[in-house]
Amino acid sequence: MARKRKGRDISGWLVVDKPAGMTSTAVVNKIKWAFDAKKAGHAGTLDPEATGVLAVALGEATKTVPYITDALKAYVFTVRLGQATNTDDAEGTVIATSDLRPDDAAIKAALAGFVGDIMQVPPQFSAVKVDGERAYKKAREGEDMALAARPLWVEELLLVDRPDPDHVVLEMTCGKGGYVRSIARDLGAALGCCGHVVTLRRIWSGPFVASEGIDLATVEQQAKDPALDAYLQPLEVGLADLPEVRCLAESVAKLRNGNPAPVVAAGVEFGDEVWASYDGRAVAVGTYRGGEMQPTRVFVT
The missing domain is CATH 3.30.2350.10 (Pseudouridine synthase)
Known part of the structure; x- marks a missing residue:
């Protein structure tokens, strides 16, 4: 039996203004501890002596890391x-x-x-x-x-x-x-x-700017405090470079189970990679196929 991960089911992006003298992995571990998050990762390593934007993904947002890594x-x-x-x-x-x-x-x-x-x-x-x-x-x-x-x-x-x-x-x-x-x-x-x-x-x-980043001193001061959650940006921010399509209520379960389902799209071509939303929340990422979407990555939030 797989061991159950400890921590909270919390998802979102945290923009950290990384200080000099720390590895990117050490910063991620600090963020994971402060939020008591089950899962965390980052989009793009910075050298230990480098500073600035280190985008840290928590929970389901880790599934959007490749799209930030690929961004300018x-x-x-x-x-x-x-x-x-x-x-x-x-x-x-x-x-x-x-x-x-x-x-x-x-x-x-x-x-x-x-x-x-x-x-x-x-x-x-x-x-x-x-x-x-x-x-x-x-x-x-x-x-x-x-x-x-x-x-x-x-x-x-x-x-x-x-x-x-x-x-x-x-x-x-x-x-x-x-x-x-x-x-x-x-x-x-x-x-x-x-x-x-x-x-x-x-x-x-990508969409993250150093001037909007949180410093680690603030993270440490507010560690384990629910107020720290206010600094999180929604996981959907990590999908900003993909076209958005919308799904109907009856499509949500199908997509989250990995099955194709009808979506409403505009300005999207057959074969495009898109993300599907319902009530503004991400449901899945996948391939648009003429009125339907075939999911390749799903979000459970």
Whole structure:
């Protein structure tokens, strides 16, 4: 017999303004404890020293995590020119230096090469798997790996500040799977001056914005207090990028049991992935098939 999970059946999204010095997993565990939730997860890992939006899903909202993970995200980050590190950030050891400091015009010209569909090699110290083991574990053991390049969509990459010759502040909007540290490393290489990330903040992710995020101090102060529930956003927010169809009362049970059922749709084409609602609440995600929906993921709330 499967062990019953302890905790509350609570569902929704919590936008956390993650502090530096914590892993994303540690933040999720803190949120799960504070809400006494049965289940929790997050949409998109942030490096321990990074700050900003960490969208944490509770309960049934964890079923919408892939749609937030796939959404566009934006970062503001500072690159230190003149130094490359083995981790591609300030936590690592300097492995190369340069006295060259490109001017703003040269930097802007180089940034153009990182916009659109690009191929990106993850940092040596990253969570990608190599022969079944995390790359960062192999890197800590001194192994130098030839990591495969991965595709990344970069919507925009802008120079937003130049506080001094050694530092540039950039803002990037991109799709899933991107490494800001790789952008800094590769930009430094393209400019011939080396580079690494010194600060990184995710300012928004899909529908979630850092300025609306809760800080962990507030979470800890109100832990186990029902008032904390007021900070939750409905799980439906995680479905914002999918077309919505509406189902009749008699369709709800069918869809939740995994069976096709009639839905009312407008502006949706045959084969589109959609989500079905009843009285504004999510019932299921599935495929629209001309007046009916075939569910692939159902919500029990």
